[in-house]
Amino acid sequence: MKTKTLYLNILCFLLMQNAFGQISGKLVTTDGKPLVFANVLLVKAADTSVVKNAQTNAKGIYRIEDIAAGTYKLRLSSVGYQTWDSPVFGINARTANKNFGTTIMQETTRQLGEVVIKASKPLYQQRPDGMVVNVESSLMTKGSSALQVLERSPGVVIDHRNNSINLNGKSGVMVMMDGKLMRIPMDQVMNMLSGMSAANIEKIELLSTPPAGYDAEGSAGIINIVTKKNKKQGTNGSFSATGGYGWGEKGTASFNLAHNTTNVNLYGFYTFSHDRTYTDLFITSTQNMPFLGGNVAVVFNSHTKRVQNDHNANIGADIKLGSKTTLSGNITYNSSNADYTTTNHALYNVLPDSLLTYDGLNTSQNSWNNLVSSVGIDQQINTGEKLSFDADYIYYHNDNPSQVQTTFVNKHGQVAGTNDSLNSPQQRGFAVTTIKVGVAKVDYTKQLSTKLKLETGIKGTYTTSSSSSGLESLLDNVWVKRTESANQIYMKEGIGAAYASFNSQISTSMNLTVGARYEYSYTDMDDPNTGKSLVNRKLGVLFPSILFSKKLSENAELQFSYSKRISRPTYNDLASYVGYSDPTAVYTGNPFLKPTITNNIKLGYNYRDYSFSLLYSRDDNPIARYQLSTGPSKDLLYISPQNLSYQSNFTFQVNLPFKINNWWDMTYSFTSGLSQFKGSGYSVFPFQKSYFIYTSNFNESFKLPKKYSLELSGWYNSQWYNGTTKIDGLGSLNAGIKKELNNNGGSFQLSVADILRSIRVHVHYGTLTQEPFNIKSYVDVRTESSKFPIIKLTYSKSFGSTRASGQAKQGAGDERDRLRKD
Structure with missing residues (x-):
C-alpha cells in the first residue's frame, strides 16, 4: 500500500x-x-x-x-x-x-512631435491566391531599387542576361503597378523597376493563382507592385537621397507629397536615379560552323559599360463628389536614357591550324518614354452595391540607335569574309517602336445576402504598335541597308473580357469564391511595305478560378485555389526580324509561336504566421526564349523564341517567421520541388529533362540601443533551365544598418549589397541535347557586384501632419504588360 x-x-x-x-x-x-x-x-x-x-x-x-x-x-x-x-x-x-x-493600453504621455507611429507587419504573408511581401518591414528597402527588392522576394528569379522574371520556377510572369498591367517591353519593365526607388513601394503581391477579376494573361502568375498611398490628413510627405558606389557611382533622389482633406486627396511623387555600371561576358565554345570553315574553338570576351538616368513621376487626385460618388485621376510618366559602350574580342581557332580574330566596338543609346493616364469613378448605389468605371490610355516610345565598328582578320592580318556580309567593318543599327493602348472596364459588386457576394464586369483593351528596325553596312563609303535584317511591322490587337465571381461565406470559418473569366482576342500583324499579313490569329478561352479557405482553429487555416491562365506571345516574339549578334549569329522572332495555356493548383496551410503550400502547374506550349536553331541562311545561327511541348512543376513552399525576443526577428522562406519539360521541333533531337529546383530567402533584423537597427538578408536560387539552356545557381548576401535621429531629424541608412560578390551567372549550351552546328558553350556573366560589393548611404525624412484619414481608390484596374523588346 x-x-x-x-x-x-x-x-x-x-x-x-x-x-x-x-x-x-x-x-x-x-x-x-x-x-x-x-x-x-x-x-x-x-x-x-x-x-x-x-x-x-x-x-x-x-x-x-x-x-x-x-x-x-x-x-x-x-x-x-x-x-x-x-x-x-x-x-x-x-x-x-x-x-x-x-x-x-494607455498611450504614452510623452510628446512625440512629428514622429510617425506605425505597427510593423510580417515581412511575408500568405494568401489563398499567393504571397504578400511587406516591403516596408525590411531595412534594405531604403537605398534599393524596386527590381532589387523584387529579386529578394521568395520564389522570384531575375534573369538579367535574358531580361526576364520567373516566379516559382516558371517564366510567363506579368508585372502590374497598382493593379495595372505594365504594357511595355519586358526589358523596359526591368529598366523602369531598376530606376524606381523601393522607398515608394508599400508591398509586392506574388499571385500564383489570381481570381477571375484579374486579367488571365501571365501563365506563371502576376506580380503586383503596390505603391505607397499617404493616408494622413493635411499636407505631408517625405524625401530621401541616396549616394553609392560599386564599379561606378550611383545616386537616387525621391520626393513624395500629399495633401488630404475630407473630400479631396491630392498626391504625387518624383524620383530621379543615376547608375554607372558594367558587365563582363566570357564565352568558351566549340562548334562546327560552315561559315568559318568547319570545326571551330572560340574564346569570346565582352565588356559593357552602361550609364543610365531615369525619371519617374506620378500625380493623382481622389475627389468625393458626394457621399456615394468618388472621382479618381492619375498620370504616371517614366523616362530612361542609357548609353552603352561594348568592346568585344574573339578568337576563332579553325581546326586544324587557321586562326581568325574578331574585334568590335558597339556604341548604342536606349531612350524610352512611357505615359499612363487613368480616370475612374466609383458609385455606391446602395449598401453593399457599387458600380465602378475605369479608363486608361498608355503611350510608349522607344528609340535605340547603335554603331558597330569591327575587324575580322585571319592570322596574316587579312580581312576575313566578304565585304557585303554582316561582318562589314562598319555598321549601324536602328530600332524605333511606338505603342498605344486604350483600356476601358466596368465592374459591379453586390452583396446578394449576408453570406453571398457577386462581382462581375467587362473589359476591353485595344493596342496598336508600329516598329521599324534594321542594319546598314558601310560599303565603299555608302550606307547600304541590309534587306535580310530590315524589319517594319504594324500590329493591332484587341482583347475583350467578361467575368463573374461569387463569394460565399459558407460559415463563420469557411469561405468559398468561384469565378470564371472569358477572353476573346485577335492579333493582326502586317508588313506596311508589302502589305503582307504576317500573323492573323483569333482565340477565345474560358478561364475558371476557385479560392477556398477553412478556419481550422483560431490560429490555423487551410487554403485551396485553382486557376487557368494564358501567356500570349509578345509582339516582338512574333516579329520576323534580324538583329546583329556577331558574324555567325543573329537574333530574330518566330511568327509560328503558340500561346501557353496553364493550369495552376495551390494547397496552403497557415498556422499563426507560419505558412506551408503545395503548388502544381501544367503548361502546354510554354515559350522558351533565346533558343538556338537554324534558319533560311544555313550558314547562320538563329537565336529566337520557341515553343516547348509541355512543362510541369510540383513545388513546396514554406515561410517561417520567428520572434526571438523584442529586439530580434528572423524570417526564413524556402521553395523547392520538381520541374519537368519536353521539347522537339526546333532542336537537332527531341529532349526531355526532370530536375530539382529550390530557392531560399532569409531576413534577420535587430533593434539595437540608441535607435540603431541592423538587418542581414540573403537569397539563393538553384540551377534551372530555359529550354535547352542550363543556368547555374547563384545567390547574394546583403546587410544594412539604420540610425534614427532624435526630434524627427530623419534617418541614415548604410546598405551593402552582394557582400560575398557572388552574383555571377553561369550558362551552359549543349549539355542537355545537341545544339545546331554542334555548339557546346560555357558563358560566364560577371555583374558589377562580382568585383566589389555595392555600398549605398541613404538619408530620408518625413514631414507634415500625423492625423490619419481614409484614402479613396486610385485609378483603374489591371493593365499594361505583354510587350517585349529583346
Missing part, C-alpha cells in the same frame, strides 16, 4: 513538473479598438528573461501555448503605448490556463 502511495506521489510530481498551460487575452486602445501587432512577452518572474513571445492578431487577441510549469510575468508593449506588466502568476497542474481578459 505504501509502495502504491509512493508511486502515486511520484507520478503527481512528474505531471506537475511537466504540466503545460496556456495564457490568452485581448488588447484594446482607450477608444475600444483592437491593438494589432502588439508584442506579448512571457518572462520568468525571477530574472525577467524571455520564455515565449507572440503578437496580437487583427482582433487584438493573443495566445501563448505549451507553457511549462513555473512562475511568470506577462509584459505587453506596442509603439506609442505604455508597457504593461502583470502581477506574478503561476502555471501548474491546478492552474494550467489563464485568461487575462481585455487589457486597455
